[in-house]
Amino acid sequence: MSDFVNQFWNWYVILLTAISIIACSVVLWSQNITPVSDQAHTTGHVWDETLEEYNNPLPKWWMWLFHITVVFSLVYCVLYPTLGSFQGVLGWSSSGQYEKEVAKADAETKPLYDKYLAMDLPALAADKEGVETGKRLYLTYCMQCHGADARGGKGFPNLADNDWQWGSDPAQIVETISAGRMGVMPAHAQVGADTIKDLANYVRSLSGLPADSLRAAKGQEAFNSVGCSGCHGADAKGMAALGAPNLTDKVWLYGGSEATIIETIAKGRTNQMPAWQAFLGDAKVHVLAAYVMSLGKGGESK
Template identity: 55%
Template sequence: MSDFTSGFWNIYIGIITIVSIIACAVLLKALSTRKVSGAQVETTGHAWDEDLVELNNPLPRWWIWLFYITIVFGLVYLALYPGLGSFSGSYGWTSKKQYEEEVAKAEALSAPIYDKYAKTDLKQLASDPEAMAIGQKLFLNNCAQCHSSDARGGKGYPNLTDNDWIYGGAPETIEETIANGRKGMMPAWGALLGDDGVKDMAHYVMSLNGGTYDSLRAARGKDKFMTTCIACHGPEGKGNQAIGAEDLTKPNLLHGADEPSLIETISKGRTSVMPPQKEALGEARVHILAAYVWGLSNSPAATAPPAKTGGQ
């Protein structure tokens, strides 16, 4: 398929390519038929160090033939592979097809490995060192760009190692999060509360999560919290995992717990997106990743079969 929006460019590029190749051939022919007259070889007329001159011999035959071969190669290539405007080549090769074939080959090789784990219970899987090594690799390739390579996240990207969950930490819930993604939407309150009202609210949130706060502002904020915010964050500010409204009583808030961050969060709102992985990675990999993530905060040893004792 061509990316050009008009048919003109296809033809334009095709013609330029063909004309250039023909021009090369003609030039080559003209040069190779030039005869050297007698034993007297022309010089270029340049002289260095008094008597050092540059001869102007025609190119050697074998050299000329190499050029002809490249021209033939070019023409054959253009007939077989895409290269001339939108002409797709008689061989039907596309980079997409090649990529898909390679992916299918790799899938066929790895499928039995993943199938082995797909039916294993998540907690049991988390105590299988081999599966967790695969899980870590998958995590580094697909998740580390947002959650960081040690899974501790950063501002706006949750820490996955602390057993403190926005959407819930049951193994099945984690699998659901990874497979289908999540989207947390906190509306903007700036227009409703005004600058001062937002600041009061920020101080109330700081009073909930152990920050230093102005008690007068916090008291004013609390009144409004009870009417404006409890629908999602609950009367005690402990949040709601079903919609991903964070627990505001914990010290490490996702978007920051200092006054400027809270003012920004409350006045402008926040939207956080965890992209769904089921399509891209397939259920088997998601299963391993869920076990890996669950294992990060729940010592796999806790669920491993009791270690054999004796023999000492």
Template identity: 50%
Template sequence: MADFFSSGWSLYIILVSGVSIFGCYWLAYWVANQRAPEKPADGEVGTTGHVWDDDLEEYNNPLPRWWLYLFYSTCAFAVYYLFLYPGLGNIRGMLGWTSAKQYESEMARAAAAYDPLFEKYLDMDIADVSNNPEAVAMGERLYLTYCTQCHGSDARGSRSFPNLADNDWLGA
């Protein structure tokens, strides 16, 4: 969130987030504590008085308590989450988590796992790599995983994706 030019944006985000969470909590509380009109004496279910299409009436049933408590706990979780993680403008959060740190951590783990696999091919001549059956099998697996979706399983390409099997790419 350091990309903001002034603290005004940060305050705006904090204000909108806080008002939204409080507003959701207050609305649920207010609706749950509304007094229902008296039930009719004839034993019918009470309605709110809203009628649509001449015969469709809205019943005046309260929200189920489990649903209401789940909604309250969702609001509480939102507040808890925004204090732990960076979600309120320039506030960094209690845990100090950032997406950049997570990315660097994941890249370090990937480098530790995959660098040894590719290290032996870095010093080899390209002709030797193309004749190495282990390298060819690894390249085929990588192509089938990451490239087939666009270039096709035969590398002939598709709309907006070039043909990788023609002379333009093979250098023939």
């Protein structure tokens, strides 16, 4: 409660709370001293000739319940953070409670994760229980982007195949998940629409897709002269260190239609895989890497 942008809200909360409690007390007090009407406790309202409305005070025990709620609220205001930025004498906070619970859960699972961390990745990727744990972590942290089946989508790589943009070595996969990755394909609009079309046809021909052979031949030349090969390699098989994808396979991050490839080349693409080490810690990253490896294994090799 201490992060109000200015004192106004601090006092707003304090006054609102205080006024509510005082108002409740006043109402209770006024009810307690309601004079017992001497006209046989009626309000004087009569219906159907004999039906009279009585005006008796509430039963004592009932009133006491209300008094107790007022006392309870006062005690609560002193103990817990209720009044503006006042922290309460117990020093309780919801984030503090959350951290305590997380620390407790971490302490409970630590022996298990320590065991996993001691196993090398290929062994863990073959361990049924380890993979199950990895899958649960995956479904919590990774599914939003890579999909429940890990097959990805446009701009989000398929993790269940054997094609790796950033490398398939256990160390590379751990690095990808720990530190994140940022793929930058620069825009090449400056080379001109015609050359971009040639390049797109060349890229399609590399994957065995229908392409204009004349344009593809010109595109092959341009591929080296405008510097595509600097990142994707002279053989266009990609470069894991830069995250430059292999262009000779049929796996597409953005799509293999001529129009999509032209868009990729002309406008460029920037794509980011978030870093997880700081949030999840080494052991969970290790287990996730094993899970990802277990998916790639036996997937359709392309």
